[in-house]
Amino acid sequence: MENYEEFITCAWNEFINNGYINPKVRWEIAESWKRCMGYEVNPMDGKGNDKHKASEKLKVEENAQLISVAHPIIENIYNIVQGSGFAIMLADKDGYIMDIIGDDDIMKMADELNFVKGQLWTENVVGTNAIGTALFLDKPVQTIGAEHFGIHQHSWTCSCSPIHDEEGNIIGFINMSGNVHSAHSHTLAMVTSAAQLIEKQMALTISNNLMNITFDSICEGMIVIDEKLNIKRVNDRAVEILEISYKEIVKMNIKQLMSSVNFSEIIGKNITSYNNVECDFYINTKRVKCIINAVPMKVTDKVIGIVITFREVQDVHKLVTKVIGYSASYNFNDFITENERMKDIINFGKKIARSHSNVLIEGESGTGKELIAQSIHNYSERREGPFVAVNCASIPRELVESELFGYEKGAFTGASKEGHPGKFEIANGGTIFLDEIGELPLDIQSKLLRVLDNNKIIRVGGTYEKQLDIRVVGATNRNLKEEIKRKNFREDLYYRLNVMSVKTIPLNERKEDIDVLVKYFVEILNAKSKDQHKKVNKSYLDKLKKYNWPGNVRELRNIVERDYYLSDEYFVTSYNEEEMTSIKDVDVQDKRESSIIPMQILEKETIENAIRICEGNIVKAANYLNIGRSTLYRKIKRYNINNG
Template sequence: MDDNFINEIKDAWNDYTYNGQITGIVNPIIRESWERCKKAGIDYNNGYGKRVNDKQLENILNKNIELLKIARPIMKNLHTLVLGSGFVLVLTDKEGLIIETIGEENIKKEANLFNFSIGSIWSEEAVGTNAIGLCIKEDKAIQTIGAEHYCEYHHAWTCSASPIHDDKGNIIGSLDMSGRCDKAHKHTLGIVVAAAFSIENEISLLRSHELIDTTIESISDGMIIVDKSYKINKMNRIAEDILNLKREVAKNIDIRHVIKDIEFKDIFKDNKMILENMDCNFFINEKRIQCSAKITPAISNGILIGIAIIFKEVEYIHHTVNLLTGNKATYSFGNILTIDEKMKKIIREAQKFSKTKGCILIEGESGTGKELFAHSIHNYSNRSEGPFVAVNCASLPRELVESELFGYERGAFTGAAKEGKPGKFELANGGTIFLDEIGEIPLDLQAKLLRVLDSFTVTRIGGKYDTKLDVRVIGATNRNLYEEVKKKNFREDLYYRLNVLKINIPPLRERTEDIEICANYFLDRLNTIYSTNKRMSSEFLDYARVYKWKGNVRELENIIERAYYLSEETLITKEHLPDDILNRSIEVEQIILDGNNLSIKDQEREIIIRALIKTRGHAIEASNILNISKSSIYRKIKEHNIDMNLYKKI
């Protein structure tokens, strides 16, 4: 620095401190600072930094630990560049308190004489005009040379300081480079500004990394970042949990060794390629983990620098699919309405079957409630929290049966979804698959179904790997499968594999006692929906009892609903029945008169039951209807082994 300037500024300082006059040579920023110092009563003969106690210093260092961590290596590099030039590097907090110094020992020793050391405050208010305090106050880089310092004790020094900002532009500290006044050079300030800028960049970069890390950790899926050399660079906690792999172990593993069924080189060649909903296998420590992944290229300035892989475990995907598609059992055994002893025995057997793992075959005519039993078995089992996937095999086009049941990999056949698709068996994993109308499965696919039931593994069409299943299989048919086996329409080995536990549901015409119960249930439900109080006439019910109900409970429900809508009055009569039921009036009346050619004993039992149904289980009222004594009806009830409690529930 020019000696003339140093002398001139010294003269200017003397004029101001002794005479109160400031010449034009003084920098306006310096002049304003001198005026503030004088007004504040700062002693220009002093200039010693004010020290804080050890506890205060410890707290301040802890608050600035991030700044220290980032600034130290930059200060060390800078010191290496200026080594031997007679300067000391100083880092302060936002209040001007020195928190780090790096420099040659002889320079640091001189600086320590006036407390220019760690733990001392070098704000303008504490030690007068100086580069550290002024750069923080003015929020700009400042160089003070010689007598530009307000305190005379500092005139032998030159200081260059620059504020340091965080990523939001707030001052968090300053970087200063101080040395003997004769070493002053205008380039010194530029060096300090560049170093402070480097610190700010590192802080911004750290914030960016923290934001990225926070974003990655906040994602509910597993996430892996792979660099352009195929090495795993970063992964989140969810990925650790899914893969059971710590991120420090995963770092630098070649992703091609983890996901083997994806051509990553194609993704890196085409930086616009995005793969979504890809079913893929992660191989970790010889274990295969099935996942669904989205793979996206990471582009910077038009250049691919890596890829991001976001993935979920397939089990989670299947659980979500089951929730969205309603793959859940909704009925229980309590929904099965019956007072028939044979039917109640079947329910008890089904409840026992529910607690086993064996396949269950349900046979019965259409409309008898096979699906109702399947739902109930699932909900009564220890799989009740798992999925219940119902498949109507009769409604599946022949060419789609295999892909629907067993799934397919991407590209397995023309028209296949590019990401592949899980089959119904995979979706039912952990729960129950209900194969309704199982007798309709094509003969050539029955062999594959048998293999699945034997091994409880499934291989997708076009797939390389087997998927282990934990699934209960319930089959249902309105055919007699044994007869179908004889006709060569159904595989015998598959029949016996399914027929571990068998349930035969009797048609409604074989349990006439349930007709009125079911009819009343359907009517009560309609009354509740429409806020009405309709009821059925006894004649209406008589016709219902003797009708053959080829459509079983489903047909009965439809007839009750039809009669409900047709009736304009409260009472539903036989006129509200369809013609095919009314045309049997001669048969109905004959049955009413002679008990449908039953034996005398069975006729008597039927008449008593009918009376109990009408009186909802009240024996005395029933005796009045039948015109017999109280003692006679109780005796006959006991004689015919009739449970009155059953009819009180009607």
């Protein structure tokens, strides 16, 4: 080593004095000397330059993660070489010293050389040195004695290795410096190994941090349990849903939280997973209903634990309402009317919307009962919640209860094994619209009354009462007071539902609206048929005003649509004029006793006419008559009507 020190010192002098580089000088050092000469670095110096010094605090903040990982490794290396006259430094990606540990004598020498925290140790500042040259070459470098460009570093030996991230970018350097007489190739091997260890630890730390961030950012609650069913990990969302502290929950066994799921079976019998299972979490005296997924964690085919993800049932229902489309489309601004009574109903509806009371909407078919219900919902504080419409007449009698209130798993033969939420649960936080409420069976009416009394439902086959936040809007074309007299509707339910009452106006009592409604329907049809622009004349409107409109606005819209496609530029006459006059007009004001017709005959003729008008389309005919499709089929069979 002494011979090499003498050789390199002579070679350095020749280069500084004559610009000659001995060919035996290592190429890394020779090229660095040339660069330093080009940088105009003073070879008679080589100390740290305060002009380039950076804030220690700022550098530590910028490289906090690297320092936290590297410092323990640096300490371990120092414990090995302690007392041998070495100092170990950590530099950032730019070459600034951030951390340093060493023996007292070498630390004193480092102070004299200004080889301290915050100093920039690049080639263009202090000349050839292990840190600066390793930065330029992006490879481990060892510098011994006069290999350093600056004369003040000739008593030093330094070994440095760059530290890379997973993409191969330099993030820092680890350097080991000491007296030139202590130079050894093992020193470079030591810092290179340390750099690799730091790289692996950094990658692991970043991976863990990302996993932790991901774990806590998942919108579902997540619990990780081991094979003994002890809770090992819980994310922030789980703590939020269950309203329990992290310290409390990690001390619990999963059986304490979820007694209804056999997790031992999942581990012992190697079950693949539990998907979308509804179950309850029991937290002290509280019960939280959730939808869970449980997936076993395997290592070499052995289950070492289970990952449980879960959502509150209410959140799942909100998602379902968005996907399925349980929302209200209409607002009070969508009403088209010139009628003063109708305008009063709109203003009254706005007042109703501000309350939380239940609402009963009564009126003939086709007078816009659901339009009013949707407008009340969209004008209320519940507008962001679901709007669930249920046609009570279209649900088979045996399924009404489960459809409205849901059922638990195994509640009856054919029931889904996961159970099923009812329309009331899905509407939680919003509005449920019970159309044709007068068609509900009496036993369901009594259960509905209980829901209206305490805002709680019990699923079919269940024992747990679920608290709801819901507004009920009922609608009917029947006279419910008459139905009460006939024992077809509960009087207590009527008064409980009829807190706010709205009575719609039939079209024959607001014929001034026919003009604006027809023009509105035609505008929509013109917009759909871009190659046509048809107009309505006065004679056509006058003929429409002579009709009594038993089907109200719905019937008007259908007739205008038919006439639109069967007319030329102008609506000259109604295509359905004969049909309109042939339909029996059951007007309560018309009391011609000699022409009283039995209801069965009227119903049969009305159904036959509706099927003929709808050209045999049963779905359209059912909508036209404002009854359920299954109800229409039953009546067709009862009256032996030919629907072909």
